Amino acid sequence: QEVSACLITKTDTNPFFVKMREGAEAKAAELGVSLKSFAGKVDGDHETQVAAIETCIADGAKGILITASDTSAIVKSVQQARDAGLLVIALDTPLTPGDAADATFATDNFIAGELIGKWAAGTLGAEAANAKIAMLDLAVSQPTVDVLRDQGFLQGFGIELGDPNKWGDETDPRIVGHDVTAGNEEGGRKAMENLLAKDPMINVVYTINEPSAAGAYEALKSIGREKDVLIVSVDGGCPGVTNVKDGVIGATSQQYPLDMAALGVEAIKTWADNGSKPSPTEGKDFFDTGVKLVTDAPVDGVESIDTTKGAELCWG
């Protein structure tokens, strides 16, 4: 009998999830697994994700790969799927609690943020104490990734966090302000402009992902400051890595969505064949697919790869 599996992503408009889906599809074709993909309409669309889980149950799938748009909101439906005998694997971000899923293949988004934070602090050196930082976040609804990356960056940069479960409550004067970008170029540019109007001397820009970094760069370019500002980002998509190479972005934390998806499909196949579940990475409660800092200007004490290597590993 044919093994069927489901992939449920947050949205299907973000290239990250598109590539994740392509990775899963390639692996599924290789293993002879039939794969159906679902996605929410916007980040934070739990109802569509719940509906997708139910559809998978109705469809008689063996397992579900899910990137939850809120790590704790849909745990009940995940339980329902597991009760119905499906293997549920969380991709990209662990659920809360972590053991709500049978297994997790994820990037540690907090670490991804921390890496670029450390890199930025290291690059500035002593000047880090006088940095003026712009924080370009995702959305006012503060989805989990948004918070983890933002807080990771601040921690890595050496800024004291307020409540680690939300962004925007830090009091450090080096933070010029937070603005939201919707994770695209348009939002990135507008947010950057707003913060520049607030303080034109910004010299460090954290961005939630590479498209918003590209937008922020355009804003800086229009006032001729693109050379004296450090932009850091997270994702590691191929255009993003090229942008690191071109000097648009200083450093980015690269994730491996193709790996996550491929590992997930394999796990479902194995489980369908012999009933064994994958085990987590040593010392963590999930299987870490790793994150690497991509930059051509390495800093001591922060492990990184260069853009040539980054381009080999990039996901789309």
Add this chain to the structure above:
Amino acid sequence: MEPILKARGLSKRYGKVTALDNCDFDLMPGEILAVIGDNGAGKSSLIKALSGAITPDSGEIFLDGQQVSFNSPIAARLAGVETVYQTLAMSPALSIADNMFMGRELRKPGIMGSLFRQLDRPAMERIAREKLSELGLMTIQNINQAVETLSGGQRQGVAVARAAAFGSKVIILDEPTAALGVKESRRVLDLIQDVRARGIPIILISHNMPHVFEVADRIHVHRLGKRLCVIDPKDYTMSDAVAFMTGAKAAPGLALA
């Protein structure tokens, strides 16, 4: 005798246009008072002010000697003043019966009506049909027809029937026969006289002088936003009335006022 409906010094401006210019008005108990005047003289504005459909900028209104200020047509209706507006005021998509009972629906007797507030459709439809038959609107094919499917004249008939059925103190008719056929107009005039016979006074706005002179007890001549004079139809001819209202002839002193 004290007027049943009286107004003093009503004014109403629309931007640069003065529709009512310090206008007085008196309706005596049991009479049919016609209001005549040129197009745009402010007749509709006057009766809208009297019936609560617009709020005058200044002026006072008295019903039965009591000062009133109707802030909505509902308030006027509750006080017993029923109006047929020139625009008819009906909900096009709703049925004839629904329109006739709008705002004073009948409820089913017993628990269905009191607790479940269910409408008594059969009763409303029966009464609606009766009222229309009284006016001879037999060409209406179906009492559940939407008002929008009626011809212009049929609509006007429905509006008049509604006012006649429910008015208790004063009935105001703004050009009730404008779109009606000869036969239907006749019936409306008969109906007006029936209503007066019941002791209810009527305000009738009309451009049709023969109609006015046939039924009116007194005629209020409106000109440039105010009452020019009030005349007795027995004392003047139709041409006199037309001459007063168009300004071709000077008005008599405020006779009968």
Add this chain to the structure above:
Amino acid sequence: MEPILKARGLSKRYGKVTALDNCDFDLMPGEILAVIGDNGAGKSSLIKALSGAITPDSGEIFLDGQQVSFNSPIAARLAGVETVYQTLAMSPALSIADNMFMGRELRKPGIMGSLFRQLDRPAMERIAREKLSELGLMTIQNINQAVETLSGGQRQGVAVARAAAFGSKVIILDEPTAALGVKESRRVLDLIQDVRARGIPIILISHNMPHVFEVADRIHVHRLGKRLCVIDPKDYTMSDAVAFMTGAKAAPGLALA
């Protein structure tokens, strides 16, 4: 003589209601033809079919002997048939001048008009004011007033003025005097006769028998969706006409048809 506007076997149904039932129609050159009938008899439906505002379910229409099928009022207007509908068909928020020239605006002479397609507002306003003055609508205070601020009668005057100014082959008037004052009605009747004197035939729908008998050359009696008969006003009295149209008296053979 060949009719200038002729219809044969027109039918139109609205759901369960038959508005036109295999109806014939003839308008002779240069005449004033009145159409009378009960409310809901289908008069408005007939002229809507003739002027392209509704498409009849079946039947044929001939203008000047040529079969035509107007699929819109514009088509009819381009062919020279101008209509004042019972609903008046005006854009409430636009000015009087805009409404009068709707669909046939004048452009500025020279490059401003040809290249930049700029409207010639002064000219349109001047002409509009002239036309209204002809009808004696002097109570209109401002030619740039929005039509929605006019009184019911003023609006009707504007609509009639528009048709009279532009009709070249046939002018159709659906109850043009319904909301008009005595003086204004008089002017409209005069205007109708002026237009006839220019050689343009007119179709006049009206419930006002004195008006009809005063101006009409022939009277088309409409009943239950079809032409009952056509009578000459000189041969019959008003009561006869009313009796025919209400069915109280049998119609004469299709005299004059």
Add this chain to the structure above:
Amino acid sequence: MSSDSDLDAASVARTETVATFDHEPTGLLSRLQHALHSSPSLVPLIVLVLSVAIFGALLGGKFFSTFALTLILQQVAIVGIVGAAQSLVILTAGIDLSVGAIMVLSSVVMGQFTFRYGLPPVASIAIGLALGTLVGFINGWLIARIKLPPFIVTLGVWQIALAANFLYSGNETIRAQEIETNAPLLQFFGQTINIGGAVFTYGVIFFVLLVLLLAYVLRHTAWGRHVYAVGDDPDAAELSGVNTRKVLISVYMLSGLICAFAGWALIGRIGSVSPTSGQSANIESITAVVIGGISLFGGRGSILGMLFGALIVGVFSLGLRLLGADAQWTYLLIGALIIAAVAVDQWIRKVSV
């Protein structure tokens, strides 16, 4: 056109026509057109049956299982409840863009009052429902008293309520397990009962009962008739003695209350309280209303149509997902479906033009 619910078909048939010169229309198609025309909510019902039949044929047992069919009901229940609120508002020729925001704000308040301030769940729920009604009242007051256009008012209130929701909740999700152990009442609408093999949640039952109740109220009470009259021509309604203001304010308040109930039902559905839920409830509820044949210009249509409209969207979404269509293809097809549904509706209405 006088009819606005399929209950009408009966009452129309009952009355004798006073005078008539009728010929019955001939031709099968035009007969069908007439039949459909006399009861507008029949159209979405037929579309619904057809789409169930088509997906059933394509998918077989996978689709025709009790699980899948009751699943559709569960999946549309929230949108359907919100759609009921939206229907009321649209019948008055308004539109309520704040439905989704009211829903999520109420659910957050129910959760936070229980967990942050330790109120008993029943009190928190009452406060949540009251809050929804209050926001609805603000909408209604601005629309009826200050006479602002509904689109703008609810656009503004939407943004305000959503921002307040994020600010107040601190973007904090309350987890399902916590609710289950400490305040199971919040998940009330998620409980299920088994009727002859089919599993229904209380949320689904609430949804269906709500629609039936509103259908009765709209059709058989004076208030219901006034809602239609206000939507049809507010000036005429006012002049003929309807207190338009009161009707409008009550409609928006009821809409707010129903949305708050939807917020409660939402907790039952996803288990947790999450401030990011419900962002597409506006568009989806409007889609259901429109596919259900209620006119956006007010005064025409039946709330039962909205029920079928919501189910049609549910059937298509699930059916296409089970067929393995890409999510974007699903959106594309739902887009086409919306246009097609209204085109069919328009064809039927042609009878009266």
Add this chain to the structure above:
Amino acid sequence: MSSDSDLDAASVARTETVATFDHEPTGLLSRLQHALHSSPSLVPLIVLVLSVAIFGALLGGKFFSTFALTLILQQVAIVGIVGAAQSLVILTAGIDLSVGAIMVLSSVVMGQFTFRYGLPPVASIAIGLALGTLVGFINGWLIARIKLPPFIVTLGVWQIALAANFLYSGNETIRAQEIETNAPLLQFFGQTINIGGAVFTYGVIFFVLLVLLLAYVLRHTAWGRHVYAVGDDPDAAELSGVNTRKVLISVYMLSGLICAFAGWALIGRIGSVSPTSGQSANIESITAVVIGGISLFGGRGSILGMLFGALIVGVFSLGLRLLGADAQWTYLLIGALIIAAVAVDQWIRKVSV
């Protein structure tokens, strides 16, 4: 009410009243009310001036810098161009929910045709503009010929165009650096000129010229008057000789074309071609139109008002941000602003009620 642009004020004053029995209103407030009433786009202009003044007073040089002020223009240019398209549609009593989707689809086509198929940029741009016009034509055709409600048609087309955009582009972004070197024409609207110290992008200039051109066309050509007539009362317009269908189809086509231009301008603004852009263009363009005082019921308002409306939103967003309000508070305040702006507008319009 006859006036629909402030150009009117002059022409109203020019005509002599034929017969008049006037008294000028007394009281400063009611005089002001009357003045504002006679030229509706004056209201948003005053609100704009006031808000600039207030933020200027609060923020000083930070706000009154050439940088900040020209920044606002740049930030509103895209929304403003789309808002011009939206204004045209709303004047016909329609609504166009597909503006954002048309914009982004056109920009993706311009980019992909250049880079995927190697067409010269000028050809790709022409194709993109043609595509926008075509989608607009489809909207217009469905609305004018099949007589479907604009809300539904454009809701459906929105979903279809957006899904097509994602499916076609494969969610692929074309990087700014690539465009800059290989097809700088695509970024044409991003280029800047310096006028007396202030820096304007071509996009900003295009936006302002477009609005002025449309204001002329709407006010001074027959087509413009027909747009108002159709929005005011389509039946009356049809009966009085306007080819409503042609007008509607041309309006939606023009709207599509303008949105395609917005797509081109978008590339100039963000540098790259990104299929995820423009998702809030619908709501933002409607907000600008509404704050600008154009009636959602059609036939009333001026496109210049939309220009001011867009700027008001821009001033508030930037001003609040500079005051240190966080994103959520800004969101909330813009919601309140929308309601307040319309409330003021309503107060002014009261004169004629």
